[in-house]
Amino acid sequence: MPNGYNGKILHLDLTKGSLTTEEPKEAFYRKYLGGSAMGMHYILRDMPKGADPLSPENVLTLFTGVATGAPISGQSRLNANAKSPISGGIGDSQSGGFFPAELKFAGFDGIVVKGKSPKPVYLAIIEGKPELRDAAHLMGKLSGEVDDIIHKEVDPKAEILQHGIGAENGVLFSSLVSMSNRHNGRTGMGLVMASKNLKAVVVRGTKKVQLADPKALTALNRVGPKALPENGDMVGLAKDGTATVVLFNNTIGTLPTRNYTEGQFEGCEPISGEKMSETILKERDTCHACVVKCKRVVEINDGPYKVDPRYGGPEYETLGTFGSYCGVDNLAAVSMANQICNEYAIDTIAAGATIAFAMECYEKGVITKEQTGGLDLKFGNAEAMLKALDMLVKGEGEFGRTLGMGSERAAQK
Ligand code: SF4
Numbered sequence: 001m002p003n004g005y006n007g008k009i010l011h012l013d014l015t016k017g018s019l020t021t022e023e024p025k026e027a028f029y030r031k032y033l034g035g036s037a038m039g040m041h042y043i044l045r046d047m048p049k050g051a052d053p054l055s056p057e058n059v060l061t062l063f064t065g066v067a068t069g070a071p072i073s074g075q076s077r078l079n080a081n082a083k084s085p086i087s088g089g090i091g092d093s094q095s096g097g098f099f100p101a102e103l104k105f106a107g108f109d110g111i112v113v114k115g116k117s118p119k120p121v122y123l124a125i126i127e128g129k130p131e132l133r134d135a136a137h138l139m140g141k142l143s144g145e146v147d148d149i150i151h152k153e154v155d156p157k158a159e160i161l162q163h164g165i166g167a168e169n170g171v172l173f174s175s176l177v178s179m180s181n182r183h184n185g186r187t188g189m190g191l192v193m194a195s196k197n198l199k200a201v202v203v204r205g206t207k208k209v210q211l212a213d214p215k216a217l218t219a220l221n222r223v224g225p226k227a228l229p230e231n232g233d234m235v236g237l238a239k240d241g242t243a244t245v246v247l248f249n250n251t252i253g254t255l256p257t258r259n260y261t262e263g264q265f266e267g268c269e270p271i272s273g274e275k276m277s278e279t280i281l282k283e284r285d286t287c288h289a290c291v292v293k294c295k296r297v298v299e300i301n302d303g304p305y306k307v308d309p310r311y312g313g314p315e316y317e318t319l320g321t322f323g324s325y326c327g328v329d330n331l332a333a334v335s336m337a338n339q340i341c342n343e344y345a346i347d348t349i350a351a352g353a354t355i356a357f358a359m360e361c362y363e364k365g366v367i368t369k370e371q372t373g374g375l376d377l378k379f380g381n382a383e384a385m386l387k388a389l390d391m392l393v394k395g396e397g398e399f400g401r402t403l404g405m406g407s408e409r410a411a412q413k
Helices: 026-032 035-046 099-105 143-153 186-195 214-230 232-251 273-279 316-326 331-344 348-363 382-394 397-403 407-412
Strands: 009-013 018-022 060-063 078-083 090-095 110-114 121-126 129-134 159-162 176-178 182-184 198-204 281-285 295-298
Touching: 009 129, 018 129, 026 035, 035 060, 035 078, 035 090, 035 110, 060 186, 078 099, 078 182, 078 186, 090 176, 090 186, 099 159, 099 198, 143 159, 143 198, 143 331, 176 186, 182 186, 186 198, 214 232, 232 273, 232 295, 232 316, 273 281, 273 331, 316 331, 316 348, 316 382, 331 348, 331 382, 348 382, 348 397, 348 407, 382 397, 397 407
Parallel strands: 009 110, 121 198
Antiparallel strands: 009 018, 060 078, 060 110, 078 090, 090 182, 121 129, 159 176, 159 198, 176 182, 281 295
């Protein structure tokens, strides 16, 4: 077995309730390496042609890479792949955090999920032992509530990847979320997992990743912190997170503004990474073994939008879609939108962009207050934006359900 891998892939057939462990040969690992390449091997092999993305025939894969779990920056990544319910093509979405490394420590390189369980279950992999457990008590709960319940019943150090209420309400761009703030956000992978009645994957383990030359990796790892202060891009990423590019994008005319009818936003400074660092940033967070610490943790205790730090803080894409895209220059409102997306496990990019699309339709008279459920959905109306998001995640009314289908399908209506 090449270093870096466990040499084990878990196959879960939810229709049969069966769990089998495959131990592929070294050639397999050398050919596919990991991530989406490895996942696609199983999807192309096992998913029937023409399969409905939300049918038991769809195959959902969760794969780490060769370096995942090693003590070096930037390696803790998990690829989720399946046929996408949004595009009908290949869904591909990546997340960071601690779940990917913990999956390796729990003894597996990846998981292949098929079929559909007759009732909600979650998969627990504890110290190399996988089992299915009842998940009825986790349904209808916010991501943070699910985390609390599972931490109590399994292990406080367990890492949890879950779909949320957004998927239970049929939001097409539902995500998979871990730590209540790290997402496999794009392409609807949360809805695929929900369609299989698999509520969550819970991992905990203490297995070490085998390294070919641990000393060399330690030496390499020391280079990062030394080089970081001399690299302007990395300094910006560490200090202000991915939000460091808000002002830059505005300068070069690529900050998506008012449903991308413009590329510059007059209200960019209040939603910039610099402003977030100066005002509501509580702390910086990280992924397993990463020295960059680009993740934002924000907290707001006063005013109309109270924001809980457990739900992290907005990335650039979230500031772009719920901020400039919607013409909103209110950082607290954008942070609230970020929290709602994290609580309900939906993709912030698709959610914000779909609401911005609805705002343009409203401004141009394509839709009226009658269709928006009474919302004055003008660009810049933060309160209406948040109410629209609330309707979207809850699938509330015709308008909420339409928003949950994304802008392309909404346009076709
Ligand atoms: S902390 Fe930021 S830079 Fe480091 S692995 Fe996570 S996302 Fe990447």
